[in-house]
Amino acid sequence: MATGLWLIALAILILIVMSGFFSGSETALTAASRARMHQKEKNGEPGAQAVNQLLQIKERMIGSLLLGNNLVNILASALATSLFINLFGQTGVVYATLVMTLVVLVFAEVLPKTWAISDPDSFALRVGPYVNVITKVFGPAMAAVEWIVTRIIAMLGIEAKDNHAQSGQDELRGAVDLLHMEGSVVKADKDRFGGLLDLAELDVSDVMVHRTGVKSINLDDGPESIVEQVLKSQYTRIPLWQGEQDNFIGILHAKDVLRALSEVKGEAKDLDIVAVASEPWYVPDTTSLKAQLNAFLKRKSHFALVVDEYGEVMGLVTLEDIIEEIVGDIADEHDIDVKGVRKEPDGSVLVDGSVPIRDLNRALDWELPDEEATTIAGLVIHEARQIPEPGQGFTFYNFRFRVLRKERNRITSLRITPVQPVQ
Template sequence: MDSIPLSTLFIILAILLIISAYFSGSETGLLSANRYRMRYLAEQGHKGAKKTERLLKKTDKLLSFILICNNLVNISASALATIIGMRLYGDAGVAIATGVLTFVMLVFSEIYPKTVAALYPEKVAFLSSHVISPLMKLFTPLVFLMNLIIKGLIKITGLKTEMKANHLNVEELRSIVNQSGKFIPSAHQEMLLSILDLEEVSVEDIMVPRNDIAGIDIDDDWKSIMRQLNHAAHSRVVLYKGNMDENVLGILRVREAYRLMLDKNEFSKETLIRAADEIYFIPESTVLTAQLLNFRSNKERIGLVVDEYGDIKGLVTLEDILEEIVGEFTTSTAPSIEEEVTAQSDGSILIEGSTNIRDLNKLFDWNLDTDEARTFNGLILEHLEDIPDEGAEFELNGLKVTVLEVADNMVKQAKVVKL
């Protein structure tokens, strides 16, 4: 070693530092690369992405190889720097070489290459994969031996070696959608997030309540039935006899009733009953994702929601579920959240009692409880356990609520101020 010129030693040391920087940057670039994008590019035929994906499938071997190479290079550089230091400064050169090499390696072989790799992970990963792939095959016996030793140490220490599957959960998917930025338009982001939320919402949360179902009692006089058909606000109405809860006959398409009207000889209560579709019942606890699939498999668009005792709780349609994804349709006759909520100049909010709690939570980012009540009126009655008088004030989930109007045993309107 004494016969080797100092200039040659400096050149070798510089090469070792460059190799160390390469392995440090490669480690960061490969592990920082977006695996899902790598998979997509690999499917598109990108050679660098294919190699990168193959390397990332064996992360343990990849890390072992990079660390082995990096440590070999760093130890060699340290020994070489010590020799150079002793040649130049004698025994004091050991300390000088250690200090200088530590600074140079930290800056040029660690921090700088890793920072660059973190900024451009894909480019670094693609370039590194072409070099590391053949080198890993060359060093396979050494990597295998190191992994064998490491697995033995893990077994001795009693650590679990089971790796969790690399799948995204709902919250991680939601985070990805929120961070997609300009790549996904905001309107599409909202729809994707709404789809993820369907699993947490049941038909009971979006159904038309039993009292608001448009129905026709077949026992009514003929003029009343005709009037209800002519002024029907929906394309379908529920036919029942006497009491909807006890004797539901079917769901009548208003358009079919109009067709029957053309032939007065065929237009009667009996033909209306025959023209009605069979009732499709839905358990109240059914989540929207399941019900969307049920509608498709059963080729239905509307159903009556029933509780565990078979009593009718409400009505839900395919359009109701789609509105949870894309927003309310302009053809809806139900009042929108904007019509039920009015912001005041003093910062307070006037809220109709029939307003859906989930809509309020979405609009104002509140956290009102939706477990027991669907409407703001129901939430107030549940909280107070009584029907309040007009002017009553109370606190509810960080909100100051003042009851403004009470009628028919219901809170019709209330004023809310966030505390």
């Protein structure tokens, strides 16, 4: 009799250990990183292949582990009830319930799950091969369970949705934001990741230099004046126009001008400027930055003029403009340092109206919307539903915007002050 009771106690202990295995495996395998497991499999790390196979059939895997966990827990509870009844009579049912609840909670649930979540990848690698076998053994039973569940859901009129439809870009963006909040990714790297992911969502009109800011040269100025302007310019490529300022006939490259100047022995008056200029390349303003980047790489070009649906030139876009959306502003020894954003001691910020909203958000870690406008002046006009006069102020998105200067219909300078939201 005593031997039988000891065997029952041993069986209960084994079942508790098995329950802990099922609980810990479920936690580790659901928390394991698919990206890291994929890389580990490529590196030939043992167990990674089994884990990746399980992650591809996650529902079946979780169902098999739950089935195994319920089987061992119910069997352990039944054996414990039998054991305590033999020891204490009918009151043993109460004792068995209390003891098994505590034991299962601590040793079969909390302990293994806490252990697994502390290092899910390592835990998953160790248990993956065994869980793979368990999933295959319980596969037919789980297929039947899934069939029954599907029919019940259909009878209740509930539509089963595929949760795997989430965009890969959204998943990457969320992971980077989370790692930044945890301190694993610095803000600069987070901004670069975000800029890279935004390429498919932004158009060239969002990053182009507007035609009001385009530096161009009039062909009628004459070769000598044109050469002088090219040499004094901070830009390597300069649009060339004739007649009307929107009538671009070519793009001058400083190297081409210098090369042609060398061929005529430095006599600028003998240059054929039109022959030196390259043909302008026009792209629609609705072209995505991702598509334009690929086009730049394919054509081995760095410069394009942007036109709207009517064929009117809106501005220009360069390869550097697109790269800056990823890495931030790129400054070299020839760039002129224009202070478009200046912080004031009182906490306000002086901003040029032409500063892009995305650049302002990136510089100051703000979250002003950029869906309806590209520049900060455009955002104020859109929200105010008017062209404000100097001195007017507006409050929206928890910021106070005050117009400082205006030229014709363009806001050229604003003061922006963060406003604490009312609790």
